[in-house]
Amino acid sequence: xxxxxxxxxxxxxxxxxxxxxxxxxIISNYFGILPAKVIREAFDLxxxxxxxxxxxxxFERQELVYKVFGSSLFLFGAIVLILAxxxxxxxxxxxxxxxxxxxxxxxxxKNEIYNHYQELDFAFFxxxxxxxxxxxxxxxxxQVRNYLGPAIMYAxxxxxxxxxxxxxxxxxxxxxxxxxxxxxxILSVVILxxxxxxxxxxxxxxxxxxTLSSFVQETFSGIRVIKTYAREQDKMKSFAEESNLYNKVxxxxxxxxxVFFPLIIxxxxxxxxxxxxxxxxxxxxxxxxxxxxxxxxIYVNQLTFPAMSLAWVxxxxxxxxASQKRINEFLKTQSNIKDGSQASILNGSIKVENxxxxxPDTGIKAITNLSFEIAPGKTLAIIGKTGSGKSTLANLLxxxxxxDKGTITYDNxxxxxxxxxxxxxxxxxVPQQVFLFSDTIASNISFGLDTIDYPRVEQAAKDAAVYDNxxxxxxxxxxxxxxxxxxxxxGQKQRVSIARALIKDPQILIFDDCLxxxxxxxxxxxxxxxxxxxxxxxxxxIAHRISTIKNADHIIVLDEGRIIEQGTHNELMTLKGxxxxxxxxxLLEAN
Ligand SMILES: Nc1ncnc2c1ncn2[C@@H]1O[C@H](COP(=O)(O)OP(=O)(O)O)[C@@H](O)[C@H]1O
Ligand SMILES: [Mg+2]
Numbered sequence: 001x002x003x004x005x006x007x008x009x010x011x012x013x014x015x016x017x018x019x020x021x022x023x024x025x026i027i028s029n030y031f032g033i034l035p036a037k038v039i040r041e042a043f044d045l046x047x048x049x050x051x052x053x054x055x056x057x058x059f060e061r062q063e064l065v066y067k068v069f070g071s072s073l074f075l076f077g078a079i080v081l082i083l084a085x086x087x088x089x090x091x092x093x094x095x096x097x098x099x100x101x102x103x104x105x106x107x108x109x110k111n112e113i114y115n116h117y118q119e120l121d122f123a124f125f126x127x128x129x130x131x132x133x134x135x136x137x138x139x140x141x142x143q144v145r146n147y148l149g150p151a152i153m154y155a156x157x158x159x160x161x162x163x164x165x166x167x168x169x170x171x172x173x174x175x176x177x178x179x180x181x182x183x184x185x186i187l188s189v190v191i192l193x194x195x196x197x198x199x200x201x202x203x204x205x206x207x208x209x210x211t212l213s214s215f216v217q218e219t220f221s222g223i224r225v226i227k228t229y230a231r232e233q234d235k236m237k238s239f240a241e242e243s244n245l246y247n248k249v250x251x252x253x254x255x256x257x258x259v260f261f262p263l264i265i266x267x268x269x270x271x272x273x274x275x276x277x278x279x280x281x282x283x284x285x286x287x288x289x290x291x292x293x294x295x296x297x298i299y300v301n302q303l304t305f306p307a308m309s310l311a312w313v314x315x316x317x318x319x320x321x322a323s324q325k326r327i328n329e330f331l332k333t334q335s336n337i338k339d340g341s342q343a344s345i346l347n348g349s350i351k352v353e354n355x356x357x358x359x360p361d362t363g364i365k366a367i368t369n370l371s372f373e374i375a376p377g378k379t380l381a382i383i384g385k386t387g388s389g390k391s392t393l394a395n396l397l398x399x400x401x402x403x404d405k406g407t408i409t410y411d412n413x414x415x416x417x418x419x420x421x422x423x424x425x426x427x428x429x430v431p432q433q434v435f436l437f438s439d440t441i442a443s444n445i446s447f448g449l450d451t452i453d454y455p456r457v458e459q460a461a462k463d464a465a466v467y468d469n470x471x472x473x474x475x476x477x478x479x480x481x482x483x484x485x486x487x488x489x490x491g492q493k494q495r496v497s498i499a500r501a502l503i504k505d506p507q508i509l510i511f512d513d514c515l516x517x518x519x520x521x522x523x524x525x526x527x528x529x530x531x532x533x534x535x536x537x538x539x540x541x542i543a544h545r546i547s548t549i550k551n552a553d554h555i556i557v558l559d560e561g562r563i564i565e566q567g568t569h570n571e572l573m574t575l576k577g578x579x580x581x582x583x584x585x586x587l588l589e590a591n
């Protein structure tokens with residue numbers, strides 16, 4: 001329940017919708033119990049009129065009594081009908097206010113969660129898998145909405161209706177009221193018990209359903225592998241097994257639900273029998289009328305609904321609390337990266353002093369005591385084996401993680417004091433792992449801009465040497481890629497990704513091994529274009545081919561997170577160390 005308190009701010013926000021909603025609940029319930037009183041009057045009227053009718057036996061007036069009796073019964077019928085209509089109208093208003101509000105809050109909550117996700121750092125996204133994050137923003141919010149809407153509505157309804165009915169019963173005859181109400185607590189206990197079983201079985205179904213859908217999702221993602229290894233039959237068999245399990249747990253639920261209603265009706269009929277029996281004695285004692293018995297039977301039957309919804313509402317509350325707990329866990333997670341406050345234009349000078357970094361989740365020390373400096377407009381190249389920490393360094397330069405030791409400064413400002421938004425928007429990073437959105441090529445290239453500027457998109461594509469490929473597609477820059485579009489080759493994707501960084505025209509460019517999937521001829525073309533673009537810009541060039549970087553102003557050779565050699569291409573060649581060896585090896589491979 002403590003967890004659900006988080007939602008109170010939303011109740012406050014929508015209070016002018018919720019307060020009338022509660023009033024509508026009370027009014028509709030009032031109209032709900034009035035018919036019982038009308039029916040009592042009608043019953044008593046029937047008895048009186050029959051007596052009167054007998055009295056006038058043989059008189060002319062008898063006919064008149066009969067007529068008056070008929071029209072008054074008709075009137076009572078009409079009143080009951082009107083009351084039912086009024087009740088319906090207010091029920092409609094009740095749903096329109098409370099259920100509608102729950103939808104508004106659901107919308108607000110989803111936005112809040114989504115926006116919060118966007119603010120979290122890389123470490124969070126590595127720790128939590130996508131399915132879990134999606135679930136909290138969808139399925140859990142859905143459970144919470146059930147609390148905000150139906151659960152609260154029926155909870156108020158149950159309380160109001162029970163109080164009104166019990167009050168009405170005691171007002172007529174306390175003794176009869178006590179006896180009639182006797183089976184109700186037993187009924188509630190039985191309902192609570194069965195409801196627990198129903199909940200357990202529903203959860204089982206949910207779990208099996210999510211297993212089943214994960215299975216299907218993975219099958220479709222990996223369909224190529226499944227087909228090439230001819231494992232279709234095997235997958236079908238596994239699917240059938242999972243489906244059978246789902247079928248079994250579903251039937252378990254249906255079975256218990258099937259006994260639920262008959263059992264309730266059975267228990268309610270006990271109340272009715274008691275009412276008729278005790279009521280009959282009271283009538284013959286003359287304390288109540290026959291109409292009161294009819295009235296009581298209606299009350300007792302009306303109490304079935306609160307008794308049933310009590311159990312249902314309890315389970316909705318419990319589920320919502322569990323879901324809100326999961327949502328709160330994520331909402332309370334704060335990014336480890338504390339945003340800075342300065343948002344100045346970067347000149348392009350970068351200074352890295354003695355930095356060390358260990359990945360918090362794996363404990364792998366990726367960078368150790370690393371230092372270097374780049375003057376504005378210069379090119380720094382980083383080369384080294386896979387796993388030597390090159391990509392980690394690129395991420396640190398964008399402050400995707402904070403360093404454990406040492407400092408990174410841009411234009412003499414510590415990276416921690418710069419607004420991350422400002423920093424990242426002034427750096428063009430081409431990541432090692434290309435990711436393109438399921439959108440058009442033009443949208444993907446202009447991702448870093450607010451609008452699609454076609455001349456700039458085309459120029460960026462030309463600079464990245466992918467223009468010719470794009471215009472050869474039927475739809476050119478409007479070609480969709482991803483899920484329902486075409487699939488680009490690895491090299492084409494890398495070049496689109498380069499164009500995306502270039503279009504921003506940033507002062508600092510970082511290329512993380514982004515030419516690995518292009519052939520040497522294209523690589524040369526890109527490098528030629530880049531040398532023009534890079535003039536005056538600070539560039540960090542991460543590569544594993546020496547041919548890519550030999551013109552850099554300064555080259556760093558990384559190994560296990562440390563600098564093992566550095567200098568210009570010529571200096572490193574004369575050193576005859578790792579760099580030289582790598583050069584020889586790559587020369588051999590090329591030939
Ligand atoms: N997100 C991560 N979480 C934990 N360890 C990582 C992560 N990324 C990389 N590493 C580890 O850090 C080391 C350096 O990796 P990386 O910077 O990707 O090297 P490179 O780019 O030079 O191939 C490797 O040992 C790698 O296993
Ligand atoms: Mg890498």
